[in-house]
Amino acid sequence: MALALEGIRVVEVTTMAAGPMAARLLADWGADVIHVEHPGTGDPWRTWLKKPDGSLFDNEVNYHYWENHNRNKRSITIDIAHDKGREILYKLIERADVFLTNRRPYELKRFKLEYETLRQMNPKLIYGSVTGFGRNGPDSDAPGHDTVAFWARSGFVYLLQQHGAPPPSPGYRTVAAGDNVSGLALACGVLLALFVRDRTGLGQEIDVSLLHTGIFALVPVAMALSTIDKSFVSTAEYEKFIRRERDEVSPLFVSYETKDGRWLQLSLAPPDPYWSGFCKALGKQDLEGDPRFSTLEARIQNQSALFQILEDVFRTKTLVEWRSRLNDTGMLWSPIQSPKEVVADPQARANDVFVRFDHPSFGRLEVVSNPIKLSKTPATIRMPAPEFGQHTEEVLLELGYTWEEIGQFKQEGIVA
């Protein structure tokens, strides 16, 4: 089967997560992606995860980080702060279709990698940039991890914070999730620009930020722009409304703890089609016709009472017992699964969310597959994530450098 992006050449000057994920998606679909790393430090993502004592895990393959973001790519080391290094990079960019970076504006200026510079040498180039906070404004040059830019500043953390508890901790718990989503947005922009270029011949620039992508996802931010807040007496009242607690909303739309200390999430909305089956699943058929709860309006009026009943009922059985009862009655629900459970989930397995491939050094590995499935030009795994600088010589030879020149570059520390 053909590869969707066969023949498309991508050069990325990126580190860590958002830029590399954009490039990895393109690589999954067949693009020839060259990840440019610093000859001294490499991409810090290679060794990011540490044990609580600061030491590295002794796992054979760092595939939760490096492998996850860099499969199907080649790695070349170049010191882009050095004029000769930049010359090599420019040669790569001259023959590339796409250049990707998550360097900040002041760095791009310093390294002479701004769009205006690169388009001179390759007018059809598609230039994709992802930053923390966008390329304009007071914080355009500020460093922006997804923790702060995608999660905290966008409104996500505020909305997910439970009353009386500290905010949730996206930094170390859902590490890079905001980067991955923003990388998806950048990949989407690149594909749009490739489509336009084939039709018009135009190269252009794509600008994505973690902050904007986070805000895009959040309907409550769109709400905050609207006139809806006029319905509230005060900002405090409005903010209380959008952060309502579990016992202040529909009891059919929240999470409950089970007998074995697990949690399950209900999403019975709109509720009427579910009400009868739900009472049956609970073994509480008496609730169905109870005038306090038998209609939507009655349930809204008596939602505190219903919430209390449901909290008590769910604590009488284990998650396993609830699973069959809720599934048998066709409820819209899910157990709140840990990552270990997710990777064993038969539904995820049935949809090839996890795929195996043979790693040349480490044998058979399993990774998360590309979430966008095309029937005729699907994503594939053709190569593992590269070793540090694994393709330096190969790529330099492709660019026409001689072995003598390559040796000289190494001596000068321009490549490793």
Next chain:
Amino acid sequence: MALALEGIRVVEVTTMAAGPMAARLLADWGADVIHVEHPGTGDPWRTWLKKPDGSLFDNEVNYHYWENHNRNKRSITIDIAHDKGREILYKLIERADVFLTNRRPYELKRFKLEYETLRQMNPKLIYGSVTGFGRNGPDSDAPGHDTVAFWARSGFVYLLQQHGAPPPSPGYRTVAAGDNVSGLALACGVLLALFVRDRTGLGQEIDVSLLHTGIFALVPVAMALSTIDKSFVSTAEYEKFIRRERDEVSPLFVSYETKDGRWLQLSLAPPDPYWSGFCKALGKQDLEGDPRFSTLEARIQNQSALFQILEDVFRTKTLVEWRSRLNDTGMLWSPIQSPKEVVADPQARANDVFVRFDHPSFGRLEVVSNPIKLSKTPATIRMPAPEFGQHTEEVLLELGYTWEEIGQFKQEGIVA
């Protein structure tokens, strides 16, 4: 300036959030998108948000929901369960480039809208589907809101739950955020397929699920596939590690409460470049050379002590006071912003995250802009979200139906 998707025709049989967001992104870039709604009920997203008492808000424009997901589109009502209605839909699909749906597999079968059927009438059609749980497996036909499919089942909620508190509540607090991200993934797939079609003539099918997109974002799920857990004695120990609490990780990478009850998020990683400036920002220069904290190794050894010091220090000043101190020293941090603060954020404003447009009925409105910015073929807002069935006659006339036939369809309830 040209529109990126000028001339691309999209037909969507969708409701609510994920499917409509995929189509809205395409519409932002210039595609002619026709949203097919049921002539009786319409898309329930039009009236989704209700007050705590169940009544509708009396705001003039439901733009946090309907407008956000449906700008730049046309609306036509068709009863697709009716043979004559399906004939109209088939005519639309025959001349379309893209068909989008978030109907479940059994519904697509019932309505004769499976890919195998539609490709007969339009071999070059790009067929994009988004489901809760994927199109195979035991739960393929189950309803799947983002609450359960993107958030709870993927591992997100588990990872964001704080010790001693109930799980965070994506259902009503970050409503549709998982849908929006999954819609972005589907739009990305459509653009890839459009690019392939222009080069090869191939139409094809795209399959995206909320579950898979959620898992894609979560590095800890990729971790759970790896051999890393061999470093832990037990699953419980491993799960404790990935859900470490605030006081169990680097004190430079967590959130702190301020004097005025606000929270701020630090992300000083890698920490060494920040340590000196951070001590200065705190007004605690004595910490910098304190042997307990002066090196990375020492800080790891004494992280509980450092955490306690920082908790106490941050409670001595307000968020406003911390803002200037942390900004002046170049720290990687963010206030944990509420939606109201987000829409006033000067950085978001400087990057046109919010755009104004003139609504024909309601005057000047402000909405969240498309997060993927192309320099030469940018997203635009050309039309407000359509009224229910606003373009029914217009589209039927384009398809060649006469006014007499349209009147007949209305009498039979096939269109509204």
